Amino acid sequence: MALENTEIQDKLTQNFGESVFNFQQQKDIFTFEIDADKNKAIILFLKNDPSLRFHFLTDLCGIHYPDNEVNKQFAIVYHLHNWYENKRIKIKTYINGEKPEIKTISNIFLSANWMERETFDFYGVDFIGHPQLKRILNMDEMISFPMRKEFPMEDGGRTDKDDRFFGRTIDNC
C-alpha cells in the first residue's frame, strides 16, 4: 500500500498543527511548507515515524528572494525520500533575510553536513548547532555570499558585452 499524501498531511497536522501548511502536489512531488523554528522536530518526526519513514535526505539547498518581505527572504528546501514506499517529499521553509539562521539537521542526517556547509558558503545561512560551519567550495578569506541575488555574476564594468541585446535585462535574468 503506497503512502498517500493525505496520510502524511494528517499525521503532520495532528502533531504540529499550524506549523505545517500549504500542502500541494507539484508535478510528481508532494510538497509543503513548515515554520523554520520547527524544522528539526518535523524532519526528525518524518524520519522516525514508523509509517512515514522518510529515512533518506536527497537534497538540501538554499534560495534567495530579495524581493520578499524581510521574514521570507531566504528559503531552505529539503528533499526527503522514503525508499520503502518510494515516496518523495519536498519541504520548504522561509527564513529571515537580515539574520538568516535555522537549526542544523546534520545530527539527523550525516549527509546534511556538507550540504549545509555549501548553503552557508553561498547564502550565508547560519545553521545553528552545525559541528563545523565553514566555507566549503569558496576560499576561506571570501567575505561575500556569491549566490545571493545582489552578487553580480560578472564584472559590471565590462563594455564588450551589452546584455540589452540578448534580453538579459535586470528584470529578466
Added chain:
Amino acid sequence: MSELLLPPEHRYAKIIKEKLNEDGSELSILNLGPTHPATHGIFQNILLMDGERILDAEPTIGYIHRAFEKIAENRPFYQITPLTDRMNYCSSPINNMGWWMTVEKLLDIEVPKRAQYLRVIVMELARIADHIICNSILGVDTGAYTGFLYVFQFREKIYEIYEEICGARLTTNMGRIGGFERDWSPEAFRKLDLFLEEFPAAWKEFENLFERNRIFIDRTVNVGPISAEQAMAYGFTGPNLRAAGVDYDVRVAQPYSSYEDFDFIIPVGKSGDTYDRFCVRNAEVWESLSIIRQALAKMPEGNDYHAEVPDYYLPPKEDVYTSMESLIYHFKIVMGEVPVPVAEIYHAVEGGNGELGFYLETDGSRTPYRLHFRRPCFIYYQAYPEMIKGALLSDAIVILSSLNVIAGELDA
C-alpha cells in the same frame, strides 16, 4: 617573515605535540594532494599519520569550483547543457539528458518513444564509459596497468559513437528540448553494433584479469568497507550504495525515459568494500549492454527523434532561410523568448555515480530562478575521512579511486 604571513597552526599540529608514542615515535602530517598523480583530480586531504596508518583526515574541496549554479541563473535553458557536461565529464550524456528531462518535465513535453529509446542507449553507453574508467583506473592504482590500456580503447569507441551522434566527444552538449538535434546516422548504428560485438569479449577478459587475481583481492577485499546504514546516512547512491547491499536505483524506483520497458537486474554487493564496488560496476556494465541490446531490438519504426514542440525546438536550418515562420521561431528560441511556466521541479536520473538530481525553480523568465544540482559525488565524498581512518596510505588511494569521485562533479 612576519608572523602575520604565517598560516595558523593546523589542529593536527597540536595533537602531534600532545601525543607521543610509547616507543618515542611521533605522529606526522601528510598532505595528500591537491595535485597528486594518484588522486585523478584535484583533491587535497590533510592526513594525520601514525607511521603508515591514517588516524584522521581532513578533505579540502573546491579547487575547480566554477560557480555553475550562479552561471545557470543567468543563462537560458539551452546554454545550461554545456555546464552539465562539465560536472561528471566521464559520462556527460547522462547529465545532458537529465537536464533535458528536467526541462521537459517543467514544460510538460512528451518525447516520442523512439527518441526515448535513443536516449536510453546513449545514457547506457555513457554509464559503460564511466565504469570503464573507474574500474580500469582502480586496476592502475593497484599496480595492474594492462587492463586499463586494454579496455580504454573501447571508451574510445564509445566516444566515436558520441561523435557520430552529436559531433563532440568528451563534453557532448547532446540533445535538445524534446529529443535530439538530428537523427542518428546509419554510421552511428553501425559503430554501435560493432561495439556490442567486440566489447563483451574484452570486458570478460578484463574481469578475468581482476576478479580472482590474488594481488587484487588482497589489495581490495575489506579495504574501505561501509555498512548499508552508514552509507544511507551519508547519502550514498549509485554503485557505491549498491555495493553495500541496498538495491536503490533511480532507473527502477522512478523510471524515466521508458526504462520500465527493459528487463535488467540491479547488481548488489554485500560488504561495501572496494572489491564489492569493483564487482558491482563490472556487473552493471553487463546490464547496460543488455539494456542497449533490448532498446535496439524494441526500437519503434520510423524516424522520430524529437517531439513536435516548435516553441522550444529549433526549426530545420534550411527552413529558417526560406520561411518566415521558421525564422521567427528560430529567432525567438535563440534569444530565449519562449514561454516558461512558473514552477518548482525536481528530477533525478541515475548518473554514473548515483542519483543526479536537478532542482529547478522558475519565475517565468528566460532563465532559471534557481537551479541546484544534486551531485552524488559531493554528497558521498564527505564519508571519505571516515572510510580511510585506520587504513594504510596506499589503501586511501585505492578507496578514493573505487568511490569514483570526479572532481568536476564534486566542485560544480
